[in-house]
Structures are given as structure tokens and as C-alpha cells.
Amino acid sequence: MAALPSATQHQVVAASPATKAEARGLSFYYGDFQALKGISMPVHERQVTALIGPSGCGKSTFLRCFNRMHDLYPGNRYEGQIVLQPDNTDLLARSIDPIDVRMRIGMVFQKPNPFPKTVFENVAYGLRVRGERSRRVIEEKAEQALQDAALWDEVKDRLHQPAYNLSGGQQQRLCIARALATDPELLLFDEPTSALDPIATASIEELMHDLKKRVTILIVTHNMQQAARVSDFTAYMYLGELVEFGVTDELFIKPQKKQTEDYLTGRFG
Amino acid sequence: MRRKHQDVVFALVGIVALMVAVLTFLTLFVNMAVDGLPRLDWQFFTNFPSRRAAQAGILSAWVGSTLVMVVTAFFAVPLGVASGVYLEEYARKNWVTDLIEINITNLAGVPSIVYGLLALGLFVYQFGLGQSILSAGLTLALLILPVVIVATREAIRSIPQAIREGSYALGATRWQTVRYHILPYSSAGILTGIIIGMARAIGETAPIITIGALTFIAFLPPAPLKAEPPFLSFDWVMSPFTVMPIQMFNWTSRPEAAFQDNAAAAGFVLVIMTLAMNAFAIWLRYRLRRNIKW
Numbered sequence: 016m017a018a019l020p021s022a023t024q025h026q027v028v029a030a031s032p033a034t035k036a037e038a039r040g041l042s043f044y045y046g047d048f049q050a051l052k053g054i055s056m057p058v059h060e061r062q063v064t065a066l067i068g069p070s071g072c073g074k075s076t077f078l079r080c081f082n083r084m085h086d087l088y089p090g091n092r093y094e095g096q097i098v099l100q101p102d103n104t105d106l107l108a109r110s111i112d113p114i115d116v117r118m119r120i121g122m123v124f125q126k127p128n129p130f131p132k133t134v135f136e137n138v139a140y141g142l143r144v145r146g147e148r149s150r151r152v153i154e155e156k157a158e159q160a161l162q163d164a165a166l167w168d169e170v171k172d173r174l175h176q177p178a179y180n181l182s183g184g185q186q187q188r189l190c191i192a193r194a195l196a197t198d199p200e201l202l203l204f205d206e207p208t209s210a211l212d213p214i215a216t217a218s219i220e221e222l223m224h225d226l227k228k229r230v231t232i233l234i235v236t237h238n239m240q241q242a243a244r245v246s247d248f249t250a251y252m253y254l255g256e257l258v259e260f261g262v263t264d265e266l267f268i269k270p271q272k273k274q275t276e277d278y279l280t281g282r283f284g
Numbered sequence: 285m286r287r288k289h290q291d292v293v294f295a296l297v298g299i300v301a302l303m304v305a306v307l308t309f310l311t312l313f314v315n316m317a318v319d320g321l322p323r324l325d326w327q328f329f330t331n332f333p334s335r336r337a338a339q340a341g342i343l344s345a346w347v348g349s350t351l352v353m354v355v356t357a358f359f360a361v362p363l364g365v366a367s368g369v370y371l372e373e374y375a376r377k378n379w380v381t382d383l384i385e386i387n388i389t390n391l392a393g394v395p396s397i398v399y400g401l402l403a404l405g406l407f408v409y410q411f412g413l414g415q416s417i418l419s420a421g422l423t424l425a426l427l428i429l430p431v432v433i434v435a436t437r438e439a440i441r442s443i444p445q446a447i448r449e450g451s452y453a454l455g456a457t458r459w460q461t462v463r464y465h466i467l468p469y470s471s472a473g474i475l476t477g478i479i480i481g482m483a484r485a486i487g488e489t490a491p492i493i494t495i496g497a498l499t500f501i502a503f504l505p506p507a508p509l510k511a512e513p514p515f516l517s518f519d520w521v522m523s524p525f526t527v528m529p530i531q532m533f534n535w536t537s538r539p540e541a542a543f544q545d546n547a548a549a550a551g552f553v554l555v556i557m558t559l560a561m562n563a564f565a566i567w568l569r570y571r572l573r574r575n576i577k578w
Contacts, residue, residue, distance in 0.1 A: 087452060089376055118455040128446035131469060140464070141454040190450070197454065 033100070035060040035201055035231040036081065040095035041107075043076055043085070050076045052255045053095065058201070058248075060100075063223060063232040065246035065263065067239055069278070073255040074235045078203050081106065081233065082120045083113035099201070118145070121194030122203040126210045127186035129178035129193075134170050137178050137189055141197035156196050164192035165222050184215025191222065195230075202226070204234035208241065220245050239279060243267050251275045313555060320549030328549060332502040333531065337542030342550050344501040345531035348417070349486055349557075351505060351520060352527055355421020356485050360428050361478055367429075368436025368474075373462055392430035399427045400494025408495050415496035417505060418521040423491050428481035435477020439470035472572035479565035483558045489529040499534040501526040528554045 036058040043051035050073050058064050066074040076085075083106065085091040097106040099119070106116050129137050138157040147153055157174075161167040166188045170181070178189055187207060194202060204223070208216040223232055223245050236242050242249050243263060250260040251274075259266060259275045270276040277283040331341025367388075375381045403423035413419045443466060451461040467474075505523035509515060526534075528550060535547035 082453060084449065084453065087449070114455055114457055117453055122453040124446060124449065124453075126446060128444075128450045130447060130450065130465060140451075140456075143464075144451075144454055144456045144460050193450075193454065 032059040032062055034058070036097060036099045036106075036233075038077075038080075038095070038097050041077070041080060041097060042094040043073075043080060044092040044094075045076075046090040050255050051080070054252075054257045056250055056257055056260045058231060058233050060231050061227055061229070062247040063227050063234060063245050064248040064250065065242035066233070066235045066250050066252060067237070067242045067278075068252035068258075069283075070237065071254075072252040074252050075205055076255075077252065078205055078233060078235045081116075081201065081203055082122050083107070083116045084122070086113045118197070119199060120201045120203060121197065121199030123187070123190050123194055123205065123207045125206045127183060127190055129181070129186050129189050131177065131179060133175045134178050134181070134189060135174040138192050138196050141193060145197065157192075160192040160196035161189075163195050163226070164188045165218065165225075166192055182215070184211050184218060187211060187215065187219060188222065191219075191226075195226075199230060201231045201233065204232065204236075206235050206237060209237065216241075239267075251278060253278075313552075316548045316551050316555070319545050320547075320552040323545050323549035324552070333500055333534070334502075337540055337546055340535075340543070340546055342528065342531055342553065344504060345526050345528045345550065346553070347504055348497075348501070348525035349527040351417050352420045352424065352492075352525065353482055353486060355417060355521060356424040356428065357478070357482060359422060359425035360432050360481065363425070364429050364432025364478070364481075365436050365474055368433045368440065369462055369466065371433070372437050372440040373458060373466060388430050388433055392434065395490075396427055396488055397490040397494060399423055400491030402426075403491060403495050414522065415498070415524055416522045417525045419495050420492050420497060420525065420527070421521075423495055424485040424488060427488065427491065428485050431481035431484065432474075432477055435480070436470070436474050439473025439477070440466055442473065443469050472569045475572070476565045476569045479561050479568070483561040483565075486527075486561070487529055487554065487558060489527075489533060492527055492530060493533075497526055497530050498524050499526060499530055528557075 034057045038054050038056050041051055041054045042049060054077060066077060068074050079085055080093060081097060085093070093107045095107070098104065099106055104111065106120075130140065132140075135157060138160050139153045142153050142156055147156075158167060161170060166185060169185060170189075173180070178186065181189060187210075191202075191207075208219050211219065220241065223234070226232060227247075234242075234246065246263045248261065249263045249266045251258045251266070251270075251272075253274060259270060259272050261271070266275065267279060270279060274283075327339075328341045329346065330343055331339060332343050333345075334340040371381060371384070375384075400423065403419060403426070407413045407419040407422050408415060413422075447465055447469070448461060451465050456464070501524065505520035505525060506517060508517055508520055510517050532547045532550045532554070535543040535550065538544075
């Protein structure tokens with residue numbers, strides 16, 4: 016396959032929102048295999064940005080660069096930059112400790128992964144990790160996070176029961192609350208509803224809509240309708256390259272690239 | 285029809301194979317119980333060994349075994365668990381860790397007498413620890429170290445990666461992840477491994493004889509608790525000692541039949557101790573796993 020043409024940026028009109036993070040020429044390697052090829056795109060502040068594309072296109076790999084998740088495994092290598100605003104920090108710089116990156120950027124995984132502890136301990140964990148000792152502060156923040164995750168009313172009477180007793184959708188909202196408790200600047204969602212039923216999916220989507228008022232969201236989804244419903248900006252990726260990035264409504268209605276159009280109309284992928 | 289016959293044939297072969305193992309153990313156990321049970325009374329546990337079979341007891345042996353086990357656990361548990369956690373959660377996967385891994389697996393297969401020889405040279409003479417409870421405890425700790433390490437690693441490996449990623453994604457350090465997740469969730473498996481290792485150690489004879497445990501001990505080590513400050517005393521670790529299997533060995537080598545019954549009774553007690561430890565391991569695993577499911 017010949018080199019793909021470089022990504023086209025839609026002209027984002029007038030009041031373009033501020034940039035929260037920006038990938039600049041980001042390449043990523045699993046050992047010798049290059050999974051990402053020079054990706055450059057912004058993530059706008061307090062907006063939902065969706066990453067779509069066929070399986071294996073590198074969208075999850077890209078997402079996991081933002082909180083340096085790849086550092087947990089040997090043989091992985093980044094090239095390029097991801098710059099986080101407002102302090103203009105390159106998250107991938109050698110001098111930056113991945114732990115400090117993860118203190119600022121939260122993540123919600125594909126399959127709900129609550130810890131085998133109580134509901135309360137799950138939400139409190141991020142605060143405890145940061146050295147918070149005051150019971151009162153932890154309780155306040157935990158309640159606030161559960162409220163923000165639209166879970167408080169359902170769990171307030173069983174905060175000290177095992178998190179595994181919750182339903183799948185509730186577990187995923189608990190994982191969102193767990194991430195929210197530490198006030199992340201950017202929240203990463205890695206196909207957060209692929210293990211959930213349609214009703215639980217709807218509640219998570221609604222939640223994302225409310226959350227974007229205070230936190231920037233980057234979401235990977237294999238479900239194009241979901242991207243259309245929840246996101247403000249969409250990036251289409253294919254074989255480790257960014258094909259097209261733009262305002263969701265424009266990208267879905269009038270894609271600039273033939274490739275994007277083929278994918279969106281189901282002729283491919 | 286041939287295929288179904290094969291099924292039945294294999295089931296029969298399997299049952300026979302199983303019975304060989306079960307029945308052999310049962311026969312030995314019942315035989316020992318029949319010979320030994322009449323000797324089991326309170327005095328048997330509170331008497332020192334004696335030249336007269338009817339008055340001989342296992343006091344010094346069971347006290348010795350218990351104290352040696354305390355020393356063994358004291359050294360084997362922290363060393364084994366720390367090694368297992370390091371290998372699973374910290375060590376980079378390269379040829380060095382591969383080499384260490386192969387070594388540990390092989391250590392588990394080294395005959396125990398070899399550990400005895402090593403301990404005789406190193407602990408007894410080189411370190412000057414003498415023929416003491418401390419030497420014996422260290423020797424058995426070395427012997428069961430591979431068991432503890434392997435059990436720790438197996439238990440840690442059964443924790444889903446999603447749990448680790450969840451913890452790291454919240455900004456946790458490695459140590460926080462180990463402390464709040466890895467150790468608590470693997471504790472059932474680790475404890476089971478420790479107890480099974482200890483159950484093996486309590487029956488070991490060869491390395492203990494090699495380092496020079498005495499076969500006739502008519503006194504107890506100094507008590508670990510004292511009436512005057514500082515109340516605790518560690519003099520006992522340097523004391524000469526004997527253990528259950530050595531006491532048995534001593535009795536079986538005597539010509540009088542009455543001593544054979546003593547040996548059977550001591551053997552019965554030893555088997556019960558081992559079975560009790562294994563039962564405790566199973567119960568513990570059940571208790572701790574109840575609250576954890578993935």
C-alpha cells in the first residue's frame with residue numbers, strides 16, 4: 016500500500032475551543048512493529064473527541080499513549096510528542112515520570128475493572144494513592160465523584176459492600192467515579208460500553224455529555240453511531256495513520272476523504 | 285462401540301491407579317495407628333525420651349519441631365514472598381530473570397541431603413551457628429524457599445492484568461499497587477504455598493541429621509519468655525535440639541519391640557500434624573477467596 020496522503024484538517028470555524036492536548040508527529044512501536052505513524056491532532060478542551068476506525072487501526076494504542084500505559088510493558092517506544100496544556104508539558108518526554116502523567120489523566124477501560132474491594136474503597140483509592148489521609152475529605156470527594164458519575168443514589172446505602180455486587184453498567188460508572196475522584200484534566204475512555212447492554216450504554220453516553228462541562232474527554236469507540244451521538248470532534252484512523260480529523264457533524268455528513276466515506280457508509284471496515 | 289469401550293477401560297485403569305496411591309497411604313496410616321495408638325497418652329507428650337520404652341515421650345521432639353518451624357517460617361516467608369513479588373511485578377523479562385527462574389525450579393528438585401551438607405559447611409561451621417535450632421531453621425528455610433517463591437508467583441499471576449492497569453491508571457506507584465492489590469489478592473495462594481512448604485519441612489530428616497541434631501535430648505531449650513525485663517529471650521535459637529522425625533528414626537533403630545510402638549505413635553502424631561497443616565491451608569484458601577472474584 017502506497018503512503019497515505021497526509022490528514023486533512025477541516026477548517027474549524029470561528030470560536031474554535033482551546034486545545035487541551037495535542038499529538039505532534041506521534042509514532043509508536045511495539046518492538047519492531049510500528050503501530051502508529053506520525054499522528055498529529057488536537058484534543059479540544061471540554062469537548063468530546065472520538066477515535067474511530069476498524070479493528071487494529073491503532074486507536075486504542077493511540078489512546079494509551081496519553082497516560083503512558085505502554086510504559087508498563089517492555090519493548091515499547093514512542094516518537095514525537097503529546098503536549099498537554101496549559102503548562103505545555105510533553106507527556107512523552109524522558110524527563111516526565113509516567114506516574115505524574117497518570118495523576119493528571121484518568122482512564123476508563125473496555126471491561127469494567129473495579130477492584131475487589133468495597134464501592135467506597137474503589138472511589139477512595141485514587142485519593143489514598145495521592146496520600147490523602149483525612150477521612151472527611153475522602154468521604155466528601157467520594158460522594159461528589161459518585162454524584163458526578165450518576166451513581167450516588169443507587170449505591171449510597173451500600174457503599175461498604177463489595178463492588179462486584181453491582182451490575183455491569185453500575186460497575187462501569189463506578190470506574191468513571193473512581194477516575195473522577197482525583198479531578199483529572201483529561202479522561203480517556205477505551206471502548207467503555209462494548210461490554211454493556213444498550214440501556215447501560217445509553218446511561219454512560221448521557222453521563223459523558225454531562226461530564227464534558229468540566230473535563231476533556233477522549234474516547235475510542237468501534238461504534239460509529241456512538242461517535243456521532245457523543246462526540247464533538249472525530250478522528251478516523253486506519254492502519255496506524257490518522258486519515259481525517261474534524262468536527263463530528265461535518266466529518267459524518269461530508270467526509271473529505273474517500274476512505275473515510277467508505278468506512279462511514281459501511282462499504283469497508 | 286469400540287470407542288466407548290476404550291472410555292470404560294481408561295476409567296477403570298484410572299480408578300486402579302488412584303487406588304494404589306490411596307490404599308497404600310491408608311494401609312500405612314492404619315498400620316501405624318494400630319501399633320501406636322495404645323501408646324498415645326498425655327505422658328507421651330510430656331515425657332522426655334528414656335531408656336525405658338514405656339516412659340519415653342516426645343516432649344523434646346515436638347517442642348524442637350515447633351521451634352524449628354518458627355525459625356523456618358521467620359526466614360522463608362519474607363524472603364520467598366519478596367522474591368516472588370519482585371520476579372512478577374518488578375523484574376524486567378530478560379535472560380537474567382530467565383536464568384534465575386530456571387535456577388529456582390531446579391532448586392526445588394535438589395535432594396534435601398545436599399541442603400544438609402551445604403548447611404553443615406555454611407551455617408554450622410562458617411557462620412559458627414553450631415548444631416542449633418537456628419541452623420536447622422535456616423536449612424529448612426532454604427529447602428522450602430523455592431516452594432514459597434513458586435506459590436507466590438502462581439498466586440500473583442492469577443490476578444488479572446486489568447486490576448494492575450486500573451491501579452496504575454490512577455497514578456499508583458508499583459509499590460502502592462503491590463501493597464493495596466497484589467499482596468491482598470494473592471495472600472490466599474501465598475499462604476497455602478507457605479503451609480504446604482512447612483508441612484514438607486516438618487517431616488524432613490536427612491538435612492537435620494546432617495547438621496548434627498542430637499537423637500537423645502532430655503532437656504528443653506531455654507524459654508523464650510522471662511519473668512524479668514526484657515521478658516523476651518532468644519537464647520533458645522542457639523540450643524541443641526531434636527525433631528519428630530529424628531526421634532522416630534532413633535526409636536526404630538532400637539532392637540526392643542516396645543520402642544517400635546513408640547516410633548509408630550510418634551509417626552502418627554507427625555502425620556496428624558502434617559494433615560492438620562494441609563487442612564488449615566485449604567480452609568484458609570477457602571476463607572480468603574470468598575470475597576475475591578474476577
